[in-house]
Amino acid sequence: MLSTLLLIVLILLLIGAVPAWPYSRSWGYAPSGTLGIVVVIVVVLVLMGTI
DSSP states (O other): OHHHHHHHHHHHHHHHTSOOSGGGGGGTTHHHHHHHHHHHHHHHHHHHTOO
């Protein structure tokens, strides 16, 4: 249950980190790229049964 909730929150953060506003366009893909790596790590841990 906790891993599913964590995965949903991380996916929502990933969607929210997409540079859509003028002041955040200069950031590039760093925020969404970092959150994407975290989501991939969590998915791998969930599939391995560690979390």
